[in-house]
Amino acid sequence: MKTKLLKNVFSSAIITGIIAFSVSCTVKQENDVCRVAALNDSIWKCSSWISVSDAPVVTGKVIDGTRSADGASWFVTTVTNSKDVRQALWMTTGLGVYDIYVNGTLAGDEILKPGFTHYQKTRLSFTYDITNVYNSDKGEENILSAQVTPGWWADKIITPYNNAGMIGKKCAFRSVLELTYTDGTKEYVGTDTEKWKAGIAGPVTHAAIFDGEDYDARILPGYETPEKLYKPELNTEFKGEIIPSVGADVYFRKDLALPPAEVYIWKGVTGESDDEYGKVNILRKYSPEETITVSSGENLVVDFGQNCAAVPSFVFQAEEGTVLECFPSELLNDGNGAKSRGMDGQEGSVHRLNLRIPDDGMRLKYIFPSCESYVEFCPRNTFFGYRFVTIRTSGDVSIKSIRSVPVTSIKKEMETGKITTGNEMVNKLISNTVWGMRSNYLSVPTDCPQRNERLGWTADTQVFAETGTFFANTLSFFHKWMRDMMDTQSETGGFPGVAPLAQYGGEMMRVGWADAGIIVPWTMWKQYGDAGIIEQCWESMEKYINHVNDTKYDHNVLKEENMNYQWADWLSYEPLESCGGGAFGKNRKGNPGPLPDAVDYWNYLSASYWIIDAGMMRDMALATGRDASRYENMVAEAKAYVKGKFLTADGKFKTDVLNTMQTPALFALKNGLVEGEAKTSLISRLRNNFAEHGNCLQTGFLGTSILMPVLTENGMSDIAWELLLQRKNPSWLYSIDNGATTIWERWNSYMIESGMGPKGMNSFNHYAYGVVCEWIWESVAGIASDPACPGFRHIIMKPVPDKRIGFVDAVYDSASGRIKSSWKYEGDTWIWEFTVPEGCTASVTLPCEEVAKEYGAGDYRIER
Structure with a gap:
């Protein structure tokens, strides 16, 4: 019409x-x-x-x-x-x-x-x-x-x-x-x-990404x-290029619109003191579908039950000129508003300090028109990251409906995989990961959707890239983002910590961050069989790997580019962690800077990524008919460099402190740097390390990205399962026990017993640690792509079951068709049903076996 x-x-x-x-x-x-x-x-x-x-x-x-x-x-x-x-x-x-x-x-x-x-x-x-x-x-x-x-x-x-x-x-x-x-x-x-x-x-x-939106109807x-x-x-x-958008567009997910889980009005406070803000006086509560009435001087709090990137959508009514203000938040103040718990207001009120600019940004203002009926409003020029909102008004407002409408680049039609287990805590972890992806795949792969950041941090991106491919078809999304990455690449070939260029910029060659320029295209090619992204990025990747190879990714050689700082294994619980200051001190002259051991650690991690990057370049060269021998030789050269510079003959690190850490050992195993007795000894030390920490991980962004598959591939799947099901701090389930509905930036972003983690950098919707779901898909369900035949044309099916989660039911619409894997226990009998799609083959390795058998397309059932 x-x-x-x-x-x-x-x-x-x-x-x-x-x-x-x-x-x-x-x-x-x-x-x-x-x-x-x-x-x-x-x-x-x-x-x-x-x-x-x-x-x-x-x-x-x-x-x-x-x-x-x-x-x-x-x-x-x-x-x-x-x-x-x-x-x-x-x-x-x-x-x-x-x-x-x-x-x-x-x-x-x-x-x-x-x-x-x-x-x-x-x-x-x-x-x-x-x-x-x-x-x-x-x-x-x-x-x-x-x-x-x-x-x-x-x-x-x-x-x-x-x-x-x-x-x-x-x-x-x-x-x-x-x-x-x-x-x-x-x-x-x-x-x-x-x-x-x-x-x-x-x-x-008024409208902006950080500011929010003011709307005078x-x-x-x-x-x-x-x-x-x-x-x-x-x-x-603007003097750049205009190109058609073919991916990473942003949409409202109205199909996921969230109704209120809890609604109440408060006014006034009791129990306040110099050290505590007190507790709100709740005047009345509303059921989720009940019409809400809020008046001047009252505070409406709405809990939508789910943290996400979203905007509130209203159906409401008030007299002309009435002002409604809405303030989003990720959590509520608690503990009688104790300042010692990091609270910024009364128990029951919304907490906004972790947004960093709580008074200047992340807010919504609406002025009512002259209208006899209810009106609808949903902001279109900004987005927020929140679970809760608080609303204040200048006069009486009747709210017939309020919903939280997710904002994301992951359309419903893009979602490809669903995995369910018999363990509700693991299911919640999977749900938290999916919501984190929806929230942070928003035009660019952001770090978080709530505070004054929301940038394309490159380590978060590469850490999670493969995980995301199981839950959604992200190929076009990353074709777009790799343009952002290449746009931001330096003249020397260095890749940035943030892409596209934004308020934080200038630093290049930060280990684990810069490497996204190779890891992301390789991952997209492996998961989707798309050589187009290799062609799109080849010149850029080649420029980068040449720079890595020429400098051996040495921190001091690259000091002008990396600004003499590395994020490294960000937010780990291990020694030499950068954010907490463990990597820094004073040198012999009394000048502040990175400790010598920290520089050794950074150089070891960098050289480890040199090996990884070169291996991926070899794979991609082979896939596109290029000469791969140069990169095969580069892998060998990088391995020899790492062994000679950082390891002793018996597989120990020359820098002693690295022998007390989990992440260095994980990278040594991932890259095959130790063999024979040296490998056995390293695995033994790593097992002891986990035991000494109460079977808890100590890793940060980089270590966690490889943690579970490396353990599984090196005979330590028992530890991997302990880590998955662990509920102490730090662990994935610890955050769930403490109220998480998405993945957190820190292992201890919030603790029921003590309150908020550091408010200066504390996001409750940071998807990187959701990388554990890559292991759940590939090692628990047993659905993995073979780089030798990418796009799931050949599938690696090697499930590693555990009775404690009861069953797994996974369905994945891969680039080559629908793959299914479902297993369960009936008594001591393990029953596995799986589907290999038409035109595909699978290498199937049963639990406790080493030899794989080849299967063609079809439906199968195995009992053992």
Whole structure:
């Protein structure tokens, strides 16, 4: 059905009460607008970047909490058809987060367009077939409009601390409309300063990624307020390339919308003292579907039961001009608000200190219009990371419905795998991992969705990349992100700690972070059998591995690039951990810096990744018909270097402290650096280490990424199972016992007995440690891809069962078809049923056996 425009807004500035009412109280949607392939790149020549000439600009030094400029930029034009139109295609992009409208109809399912990219080098475009909402008859008029807000351009997320103003100065819009007439001729209408009008207008009065969104529903959208629009100016800020977006777009997951789990109103406090904020007085509670009434001076708290990247969606009503403010949070204050527990308010109120800018950002403000019925509102220009919200109002507000709507690049159609066990704690761990992925695969693979960061941290990315492929088809997502990675690569070949370039930037060659530039393409190729990502990244990867090879990844040689700092095995419980300061001290001259043992440790880890990277380059060279011998030789050279520099003949580390740690031993085993008695001795020491720590892991980001498969591959699957089912700190289940609904940044982000972990860097939605689910898929369920025949054309099926979880039921829609693996115990009998898809083969190794047997496509049942 086509939407006909009632009145050309440029023909008359008279807005009737009926039209104003409909705009304020409803959001028009149109399902007949569909996404299509981009127009030819040459068509961009028909357009220019345009901005609002007097748009406000942030000046002065930008610090944490500096807010973006107020207002939304609107761009509007009227198109009059010179002939009857058969098809209308609209190719669009923006500097800042944008939405487009055709005759007042919002076009496109995507939100937060065009996404997060390198601000200097790449903009993504979106093209829509708008024919069904376009008035097509000759002589008819159509209003095309766009709203652009600062997100990912003119806000703090890409602007370094102390920068003079925001990196992006003004929001801008660029587009080309292609009209195909019924006689077959075409016409192009591009953004320019003559046919388009622009101005700061519309109900969004402030919006940014960190800031949140302010929305005044009394104000009409820009296409309804021509008096606020005038001649735009050309914008020359962006000189990079515009490319079509083919992955990592962002969507609302309305199918996952979360209703309240608990709702209450509080006012006033009891039990406060100098050391404790006290406890809130709860006035009333509401059932999840009950209409909520909140008044001025009261505080509404809503628990959605699940932490995620999301926005709250409302159906509510109040008198015109009533202000509602909403503040998201990951947890509630407890323990009578004891400051010694890291609390920032009364027990029962929301805790926001871990957001880092609790007073300046991560908030929502809505001003009610004049409307006799309930209105709907859901912000489109920002996102939050939260489980709880608290709401305050300036007057009486009736909330008929409130939902938490997840925001993610993982569409429902992308989800590929589901795995269930007989252990509810393990199932919760799997659920927490999936929600962490949904939350952090958001345009880029972010570290966390809640605080003033939300960046494409590269170690988090490479650690979790393979795990994510089991839960969703992430291939196009990582094709996009590898463009971000290559955009951010240094001239010397170094890869960054964050991609795309953002507020934290400049450091390169941080071990385990930089290596994502090779690990991610290799992982995508192995899991999907897609050589295209190798071709896309080959030159970049080759430049990087040459740099690693030339420098032997030596910390001191690379000091100018790594800034004399390594994150290394971040947030581990072991000696020489960087975040806690264990890697640093004073040298003989009394100057602060990394300890000699720490530098040795970093160099060992770096050389370990040199081996890994070279091996992956060998695999990818073979896959694409390139000469792999150079990389085979590089693997041998790197191994010889590590053995000679860091290990003794009996398999001990020359730097004594490394012999007391888990992570160095794990990397030695992963890379096959020890053999015979030396290997036996190292495994014995590693077993003793776990025993000395009460069968608890001590590893951080890097060590945990290889922990479980290395243990399993080296005869220590018993320890792997102990670690999985361990409930002491540190362990995966410890966080669940302490209330986790996603994966945490720290093993001890929160402790029931003592409260918050360090608030300066403490995220409750950080997916990296969810890498354990890679092991659950590959070693518990026994579904793994063979690099010799990638994309699951040949499957490695080697399940390692344990009675304590009862059963496993796994279904995975791989690149080569549906794979199933289900096992259970009936008494002492282990029963395994599995499916090899058509056209595939599998190497099957039964528990306690060493020799694999080959299976073709089919369904199988084994008892033993």
